[in-house]
Amino acid sequence: MKYFLSFIFATCLFSVLTADIAVPHIPTLDVTCAVSETQTYLRIGKKYYIIGKSKVTWFDSLHLCRRFGGDLALIESAEEMDAISSYLKGQGYDGNAWFWISGNDLVINHHFISVTNGLPLPFTAWSPGQPDVPGVEHCMHLWLRDGQFQMNNWLCTEKAFYICQRQNNTRCYGGY
Template identity: 40%
Template sequence: MANLAHIILIFLNIYGIFAADSTCNNYVSENAENKHPFIKIGNKYYFINESLKMNWFASSYYCRSYGGELANIESPAEMLALQNYISARKIESRLWFDGNDLAREGEYISHATGRPLTFTNWLPNNPDNSSNEDCLELYLYNKTLLMNDDNCDRKIFAICQYPERYRQKSLTYQNDNSILSGLVEAFAQTFQNCKSRALCPTS
């Protein structure tokens, strides 16, 4: 019985380590709900500093300094939500977002994910790589928000996005925690059954 109890204690310790890790990640996730200065626009959280113009590279560093990244627009719904927000606030028409073809001309890759862009909505006759344009901007054209390639050194505003990967990571830990919790419960139940029937080996 002492040996079985010892095994259960080892599992409880392992469980405690993983539970503490999960609690830490839950704390990150819960605090993420207060995403200042990011605000909810559509289904994502964005931040636009309307008083600071930067080139594309500085914009990427700037977003990361706030724990975010340049906005990665993945659907027409996200584009429309940003369009309505930018139009309502009368924000300047050009804004940097995630994506460039610096590695290979014409192949636009998300800087945040390292994968090709999943959604595009180009300004007519673009991208055209005029004057070596390798970075992507959002351009409000005739009240419609469209994508355009531009010179990476141009100084304009940027759209930062709060990354959702923190929440996904937390949920992964929660799932691992549930598995461990089930194992511990099974061991505890086995120990109780064994003890009540006087079947446990004695030391």
């Protein structure tokens, strides 16, 4: 009996630890913050994102994402990068559409960290020859090169679209 109960406990524990319970499995998620209207996050891969429709500076995109209950997107794997790239291409975005993400080297040149969590980037997919222009181009964006969206560093004060990522523990109410 003791071994049977241990087996049941281990099986339940394994099931809980391996389940993808970080986010609900729905295609969209509405988030309403006190200071803005309801925003709809789209599930792309395993995370929820907002694709900003206006072009703003990297600093403005950071504030917009926070206002919408999230942060600039932190791409943590090749799987996430492929999902975002496929989605953007499927929506018709081309080489003229650039998207701010969370990476920056504002503190130490060419030491890119995420503004989302303050840690070094766990994954990068730089375009060939990137990052370049140390000390000048500090903020990361995605751009379409060779048929895939890839990472590049750019001037933070230039304007681009942006990608917000919904945080699990948002500052705002999530309607789920």
